[in-house]
Amino acid sequence: RKEVExxxxxxxxxEGATVAFNCTYSNSASQSFFWYRQDCRKEPxxxxxxxxxxxxxxxxxxxxxxxxxxxxxxxxDSKLSDSAxxxxxxxxxxxxxxxxxxxxxxxxxxx
Amino acid sequence: NAGVTxxxxxxxxxxxxxxxxxxxxxxxxxxxxxxxxxxxxxxxLIHYSVGEGTTAKxxxxxxxxxxxxxxxxxxxxxxxxxxxQTSVYFxxxxxxxxxELFFGEGSRLTVL
Numbered sequence: 001r002k003e004v005e006x007x008x009x010x011x012x013x014x015e016g017a018t019v020a021f022n023c024t025y026s027n028s029a030s031q032s033f034f035w036y037r038q039d040c041r042k043e044p045x046x047x048x049x050x051x052x053x054x055x056x057x058x059x060x061x062x063x064x065x066x067x068x069x070x071x072x073x074x075x076x077d078s079k080l081s082d083s084a085x086x087x088x089x090x091x092x093x094x095x096x097x098x099x100x101x102x103x104x105x106x107x108x109x110x111x
Numbered sequence: 112n113a114g115v116t117x118x119x120x121x122x123x124x125x126x127x128x129x130x131x132x133x134x135x136x137x138x139x140x141x142x143x144x145x146x147x148x149x150x151x152x153x154x155x156l157i158h159y160s161v162g163e164g165t166t167a168k169x170x171x172x173x174x175x176x177x178x179x180x181x182x183x184x185x186x187x188x189x190x191x192x193x194x195x196q197t198s199v200y201f202x203x204x205x206x207x208x209x210x211e212l213f214f215g216e217g218s219r220l221t222v223l
Contacts, residue, residue: 031209032209032211034211034212036212041217042216043201043214043216043217044154044201044212044214045214046211046212046213049209049211087153087154091209096142096159096161096167097142097161097205097207098156098159098169099144099156099203099205099212101154102153103151103152103153104153
């Protein structure tokens with residue numbers, strides 16, 4: 001079983017739409033959680049960390065459910081510039097502070 | 112504010128040739144990582160280091176070697192390149208949990 005699983009999409013949504021991405025992780029010992037954004041042919045960049053209480057950054061809201069081992073990302077009022085691949089990332093210290101990546105969810109925002 | 116720097120950015124090799132990718136970070140991070148990214152496979156860990164002088168194998172270490180002689184540098188070597196090693200290679204570094212990973216811009220390697 002993969003450490004982190006994501007729906008690869010693609011998600012094609014119109015400008016202004018709300019879109020949600022989901023991610024599950026297999027190891028309950030995972031400690032830190034992140035959403036990264038990766039533009040085509042670029043490096044991944046941190047979008048936001050995910051906290052147990054949930055957190056929001058402008059149009060982006062991240063949620064963590066440790067009991068269900070589930071992470072979500074909600075994007076409201078989608079912009080053309082949100083088009084990218086979104087990577088769910090999980091961190092666990094026990095194996096040398098390793099990070100485990102989902103394969104990414106592709107989002108295209110259509111005018 | 113350089114962050115994580117990878118060199119070279121692009122390289123074309125013939126099967127059997129060797130090369131070294133250099134990763135340098137100026138953030139005094141303890142942890143450094145080499146990943147490869149292939150279509151549909153996501154990022155896969157090749158080798159990593161938890162501090163100067165240490166290295167460890169990741170998920171896909173075969174055909175690669177690494178060294179971390181200085182804290183700021185992490186080198187990835189291909190002793191005898193194979194077409195299966197055609198990929199985009201990303202170096203990353205991290206301070207410690209719960210801090211995030213910082214990535215270099217990537218190195219695109221093609222092995223003919």
